Amino acid sequence: MKNDKSLIRKKLRSSFVKIFDKTLLDEIVEIGIYKSFEKEDLLIDIDDQMTHIPLIIDGVVKVIREDKNNDEILLYFLEKGDTCAISFINCINRSKSMFRAVIEKDTTCIMIPIDKIEDWIIKHKTWRHFIIDSYHKRLTEMVEAIDSLAFLKLDDRLYKYLSDKMKILHNQNLTITHQQIADDLNTSRVVVSRLLKSLEKIGKIELGRNKIKIAI
DNA sequence: ACATTAAGTGATT
DNA sequence: AATCACTTAATGT
Numbered sequence: 001m002k003n004d005k006s007l008i009r010k011k012l013r014s015s016f017v018k019i020f021d022k023t024l025l026d027e028i029v030e031i032g033i034y035k036s037f038e039k040e041d042l043l044i045d046i047d048d049q050m051t052h053i054p055l056i057i058d059g060v061v062k063v064i065r066e067d068k069n070n071d072e073i074l075l076y077f078l079e080k081g082d083t084c085a086i087s088f089i090n091c092i093n094r095s096k097s098m099f100r101a102v103i104e105k106d107t108t109c110i111m112i113p114i115d116k117i118e119d120w121i122i123k124h125k126t127w128r129h130f131i132i133d134s135y136h137k138r139l140t141e142m143v144e145a146i147d148s149l150a151f152l153k154l155d156d157r158l159y160k161y162l163s164d165k166m167k168i169l170h171n172q173n174l175t176i177t178h179q180q181i182a183d184d185l186n187t188s189r190v191v192v193s194r195l196l197k198s199l200e201k202i203g204k205i206e207l208g209r210n211k212i213k214i215a216i
Numbered sequence: 217a218c219a220t221t222a223a224g225t226g227a228t229t
Numbered sequence: 230a231a232t233c234a235c236t237t238a239a240t241g242t
Binding site for chain 1: 230231232233238239240
């Protein structure tokens with residue numbers, strides 16, 4: 001069950017539709033290790049040495065940047081069909097992770113050892129495209145994160161955060177505390193509580209203990 | 217019943 | 230928008 005090759009093949013097919021050609025798919029199935037993680041698990045931490053790259057089959061991973069004072073800021077989410085593209089470069093030049101990746105929703109993925117990453121870039125055109133495309137996606141999301149930090153006021157950022165989260169979790173009922181939101185946005189809980197209250201007043205959300213329902 | 221944790225609020229900077 | 234200081238409400242033991 002642990003490393004059922006046909007299972008891996010099936011999962012890869014459904015989550016990475018038509019991305020990998022047959023020979024590459026065969027190699028991934030042969031080499032990849034199937035792994036599951038639970039919410040709050042730490043996939044990779046800042047300054048960790050990368051050994052594997054995750055290809056995400058299912059679930060959600062949040063990617064965070066942290067400064068010296070342990071202040072965090074949410075950068076973006078990874079979901080089905082994604083990979084941590086930034087980590088590729090980290091792998092290739094053997095440097096350490098710049099980010100922390102935490103499981104946001106129970107996740108299954110296929111781990112690829114780093115020595116294969118570079119091989120495949122040379123060997124497989126589809127892999128090459130996958131990497132470049134994934135890098136592009138991450139860069140786009142990063143720019144979006146910068147935009148929202150630089151140009152949006154906190155109330156808009158907060159609402160964007162909630163709707164992004166709703167989208168990626170496919171659930172308009174979020175189970176989250178005001179404190180956790182404050183951590184992700186790097187602000188204080190009191191401020192989050194107040195802004196949420198005002199969002200509730202204008203009918204954009206409904207509040208409950210540990211719960212937020214986003215109106216559609 | 218009591219302690220703990222989450223959320224609400226006025227006042228101050 | 231942040232911080233303080235405090236209250237109220239919900240939940241766990």
